Amino acid sequence: MALQGNEHDTIAAIATPYGESGIGIVRLSGPQAKRIAERIFRPRSGPRALTSHHIRYGEIVDPAQERTIDEVLLTFMAAPKTYTREDVVEINCHGGFGVLRRVLEVVLQGGAREALPGEFTKRAFLSGRIDLAQAEAVLDIIQAKTDEGLRLAEEQLRGRLTQEVAVLHEELLGALVTIEAYIDFPEEDIDSPSTKGVVEVLHHTLAQVEGLIGAYEDGEIYRDGVKAAIVGKTNVGKSSLLNQLLERERAIVTAVPGTTTDVIEEAVNLSGVLIRLMDMAGLREPRNEVEREGIRLARGKLSEAHLIILVVDRSRLLDDEDRRIFREVQGKRTILVLNKIDLPPCIEAEEVKEETGIKDLYPLSALRGDGIEELKRGIVGAVVQGGTKRGGGDLVPVNLRHKRVLEKAKGLLEEALEGRRREIPWDLTAIEIRQVLNHLGEIVGVTTPEEVLEMVFSRFCIGK
Numbered sequence: 001m002a003l004q005g006n007e008h009d010t011i012a013a014i015a016t017p018y019g020e021s022g023i024g025i026v027r028l029s030g031p032q033a034k035r036i037a038e039r040i041f042r043p044r045s046g047p048r049a050l051t052s053h054h055i056r057y058g059e060i061v062d063p064a065q066e067r068t069i070d071e072v073l074l075t076f077m078a079a080p081k082t083y084t085r086e087d088v089v090e091i092n093c094h095g096g097f098g099v100l101r102r103v104l105e106v107v108l109q110g111g112a113r114e115a116l117p118g119e120f121t122k123r124a125f126l127s128g129r130i131d132l133a134q135a136e137a138v139l140d141i142i143q144a145k146t147d148e149g150l151r152l153a154e155e156q157l158r159g160r161l162t163q164e165v166a167v168l169h170e171e172l173l174g175a176l177v178t179i180e181a182y183i184d185f186p187e188e189d190i191d192s193p194s195t196k197g198v199v200e201v202l203h204h205t206l207a208q209v210e211g212l213i214g215a216y217e218d219g220e221i222y223r224d225g226v227k228a229a230i231v232g233k234t235n236v237g238k239s240s241l242l243n244q245l246l247e248r249e250r251a252i253v254t255a256v257p258g259t260t261t262d263v264i265e266e267a268v269n270l271s272g273v274l275i276r277l278m279d280m281a282g283l284r285e286p287r288n289e290v291e292r293e294g295i296r297l298a299r300g301k302l303s304e305a306h307l308i309i310l311v312v313d314r315s316r317l318l319d320d321e322d323r324r325i326f327r328e329v330q331g332k333r334t335i336l337v338l339n340k341i342d343l344p345p346c347i348e349a350e351e352v353k354e355e356t357g358i359k360d361l362y363p364l365s366a367l368r369g370d371g372i373e374e375l376k377r378g379i380v381g382a383v384v385q386g387g388t389k390r391g392g393g394d395l396v397p398v399n400l401r402h403k404r405v406l407e408k409a410k411g412l413l414e415e416a417l418e419g420r421r422r423e424i425p426w427d428l429t430a431i432e433i434r435q436v437l438n439h440l441g442e443i444v445g446v447t448t449p450e451e452v453l454e455m456v457f458s459r460f461c462i463g464k
């Protein structure tokens with residue numbers, strides 16, 4: 001299997017990105033790390049033998065030819081106080097691909113093998129230093145694109161989700177022990193488990209699991225950004241608005257209705273939240289094949305958007321095309337933009353609020369930029385307020401893998417509750433609770449199947 005390798009091997013990899021940079025790092029982990037390093041490292045002064053957690057200055061040489069490869073800083077860190085809990089060596093070289101490749105080569109010739117993607121972190125997991133949810137957090141930290149995404153990942157690395165899951169695990173286990181004692185030793189006169197007590201635990205666990213599933217959706221917003229679709233009929237200024245929000249001329253703007261046909265997606269960071277803006281064709285009865293296709297695409301994007309930015313042209317009367325769009329976005333989280341306030345008004349804000357039922361309204365001029373800052377704040381507000389069921393400061397990091405596992409747990413908890421209502425035999429309830437416990441264990445990696453581990457770690461880059 002791709003990720004298995006022998007866990008007693010000493011692994012090595014270039015841990016920094018390929019390309020030119022100030023420094024680049026070759027990293028080793030495993031029982032041979034120190035021996036290999038001492039073989040290829042010539043300190044400028046002091047003994048050849050390396051001491052733990054000291055940085056040494058010297059050269060890496062190819063021992064076969066006694067040729068210097070690079071001038072480096074080398075750190076040896078003895079197990080167990082290391083990232084992997086094994087002996088680790090980090091060699092800080094000059095950051096050129098050629099240099100790093102040569103250093104890695106002599107390390108490999110010395111007896112290490114090339115690390116697989118995520119293998120360092122997998123070792124940290126296998127050695128018990130971090131659990132699976134924390135290992136995933138490492139990846140999220142590397143991939144975080146916004147401050148909020150980073151905050152969430154760091155929360156997870158500190159074990160936030162693990163703690164929440166541990167509490168649920170313990171409560172359920174308590175219920176299971178009571179039930180099993182009753183099933184296993186009926187002759188010992190143990191009281192029948194109180195249905196009420198067990199049902200309470202099941203209800204409470206179900207509510208918590210549902211809360212965590214909700215937290216996934218909130219977290220997704222911070223992790224992957226919010227998809228915001230700019231919607232309206234043609235010529236209302238959607239592309240002009242996109243350009244204003246991006247502060248550059250990304251989309252073509254003309255006075256011809258039907259200018260935009262493709263979907264244009266661009267991300268902008270608003271107060272730490274990544275907003276993925278989508279500008280698209282104006283929604284109307286298509287005039288030709290190109291527009292028909294554009295509108296079909298636009299409708300698809302509209303349905304996947306977390307937030308709709310509905311644009312209305314204030315300098316024109318509302319018509320059937322506007323109204324059809326109002327109906328189309330109904331039920332979605334929408335904020336309203338009243339554009340072209342630099343022109344004489346034809347409609348009142350109140351009128352549009354009433355027709356759309358949307359209170360969140362921003363008058364602006366996408367031509368001149370008036371009102372754009374207010375809209376930016378409004379977008380962030382709509383996302384954060386509408387998104388976080390548990391309150392902004394209390395996000396729990398839940399990823400898609402956790403969510404899938406939690407959904408299985410949820411289904412089983414509902415079945416178990418239904419079973420108690422119908423007063424089925426206790427051993428069936430016990431089986432369901434045991435399955436829920438297994439699923440909760442999967443989140444932190446106690447009962448995680450090997451394929452899942454492989455999937456998690458293969459998403460990492462080599463060298464992490």
Ligand SMILES: Nc1nc2c(ncn2[C@@H]2O[C@H](COP(=O)(O)OP(=O)(O)OP(=O)(O)O)[C@@H](O)[C@H]2O)c(=O)[nH]1
Nearest residue numbers: 234235236237238239240258259260282340366367
């Ligand atoms: N006066 C004024 N004109 C604007 C404003 N916003 C956009 N326009 C003009 O309205 C016309 C259409 O703007 P676009 O941004 O292309 O509108 P759109 O909604 O993307 O149009 P389609 O792509 O055709 O659906 C252009 O001539 C813009 O300059 C505004 O706030 N004030």
Ligand SMILES: [Mg+2]
Nearest residue numbers: 238239259260
């Ligand atoms: Mg356009």
